Amino acid sequence: MFQRVHYQTLANRLQEPRRFIQVITGPRQVGKTTMVNQVAANLKVAHLFVSADSVALGNSVWLQQQWEYARIKLKQETALEYVLIIDEIQKIDQWSETIKLMWDEDTRTGLNIKLVLLGSSRLLIQQGLTESLAGRFEVIYMGHWNFSEMQKSFNYSLDDFIWFGGYPGSAAFIHEENRWKEYMIHSIIESSISRDILMLTRIDKPALMKQLFELGCLYSGQILSYTKMIGQLQDAGNTTTLSHYLQLLHTAGLLGGIEKFAGDIIRKRSSSPKFQVHNTALMSAQMGRHKKQVLSDKAAWGRMVESAVGAHLLNSSLSRNMNLYYWRENILEVDFILEKNNELIAIEVKSNGVAEFRGLEAFKKMYGPKKMILVGEKGIPVHEFLQLNPNDLF
Template sequence: MQVVSGPRQVGKTTLVGQVLSRLDLPSVFVSADEPTPGDTAWIAAQWERGRLAAADAGKAGAVLALDEIQKIPRWSEAVKRLWDEDTRAGRPLKVVLLGSAPLLMQRGLTESLAGRFEVIHLPHWSYPEMRTAFGFSPDDYLYFGGYPGAAPLAGDPVRWRRYVLDALVETTIARDVLMMTRVDKPALLRRVFDLGCRYSGQVLSYTKMLGQLQDAGNTTTLAHYLDLLSRAGMLTGLQKYAAQPVRRRGSSPKLQVLNTALMTAMAGLGPQEALTDREFRGRLVESAVGAHLANASAGGVCQLYYWRERNREVDFVLRADRRLVAIEVKSGRPPHALPGLTHFARAFAPTRTLLVGGDGIPLKEFLEKPVEHWLGP
């Protein structure tokens, strides 16, 4: 069983539909979105359609794709029962599950379907994908980010911003987070999201966050809400790199959006204003690099951290197996000395140290290549 998961509107449904249209197998593709089914009887009915198609096809079998499966209460229990029945009977039915609520999908998979599925994670679109599909330049990608559904509106930034805020941000928070898991302070969660967009690329202690949010919550609540937003594919809090895992978990988070479109839409700045403002552009550049790395990390390519010791800092630290890569990002011409990279290299002996921007690797070149390339052999 394949499970296709990822943030909203990154093309999960479109991708599966295209793959099914090219397969030389019969398929059944149905969505639990419209109209919304009431219970697991709908799953059983669609599964039976898939079984009939598989029986008619003989040994080759058929494919059943169920979209927005998380909208049906107790979906994972029904899928487990039906899948196990087919396994025992030897039915050649291949199943694909799609969901736009990673929080609920993950819960259902771990609670009922352990050992029965393979996850295919679809991240936000990369710069090469947006360039190929929509002709984006590096500056377009910095501002408009990696939402393919919003890209056709790039010629009208006002409409584009409303689309991102209403169809992506609000829908994700209201339907994928607040309706799918317990959140005692919804207004605080929204403010945490706003804070993460405003301070993307910066290290902020939970105590300082509470001061910024002017809320009587506690640091545990903030950490939980940041985790919810991360699993919803919106923004994350990177941990500080340390040799001992326990020291990583106790660190202040570095806030990082997973799509720079969230930064620009929330800031309310037009493309020219955002890209000519030196400080804001610098934050966009670092956040674009961070989003490129964080989306790869979410897909299991590597682990992603930052590092700071007193006034010395490394923007991003990648770890994959025994490979360790330190990355510093500069949007302008950097100084000749890079004390953060120097001290990190002395302390941890990384496999590679990279400078992105300035006199180092051009931003365009860094974003064009997959993260595996920068990890090295």
């Protein structure tokens, strides 16, 4: 079975003395549960895997019961250690307070129970960690599958990856595109929005959030002001509501709004967002056209290619402490700006063979980036760039 790079990270940490809670976060259907079970089985450690997915919302008693059961099993099996794995932890109300209580009690009494928490709502997980568990945890972020992983596991071509994206569960359906679209819409999109956002966060206008998601997928790779969004959405309310909903979609691993790069924080946060899907499958699944039709449309396919590059950069930025921006000044634009340790890398995507450097040149004069990179026929080929670790560009 294919092992993602996160496998070795978790395996190494679980073999260390009990020190930190291991927290695995990431979107739905990227293999978090599979990876943790692989590690537990291959390390041959005594463990208990439980999921809060089917537990009544807010039932913290269930959480205490699972922990007590792990304590009993540790004593019964006379093991040196025991690993308790809890999936979908964000479903439990005030989970972090309960975890803190049980973890600290085991620390005082010397019980060697190691803890692995999994969750698909990055925002709710982070809130719980910072509120109660400061200094007690490490986070492993599992993003969407990249081109190399889909190629090795499912023999995807570059065009396959750009169109069908990086969801391993949908790979079996790519030769039946209508079936693939149905799977994506019902099993991935609706499930992620309903279970990771609407069920766990108060949303006054759920229909508006779904409209915003559809609009963002349609305009992925394009800059759209909140004022224009209000004009295209029914019952849109105000810009604050839209900004909040976009942030929730981002934390669920669905749709982000990339900020404009500027010299100060205030100008960055007040800019019009550039829509960017986390996975290009979210775009193509909702299109009324099929892969062959879009491939023959150079402009439409070019937008798919740019979104694939943007998704690759966005997912990398979430797990490797980088910031991702775009830049525009009047008619001059640079598709993506990576920032790390006060160093900048400017990236322009040109998949149609036309090389345009005016935006890069203007950005260089203003900000002096460490590198300027062209992705496409006249620069780094798209298939090679999608196999790069963006962190290695610095």
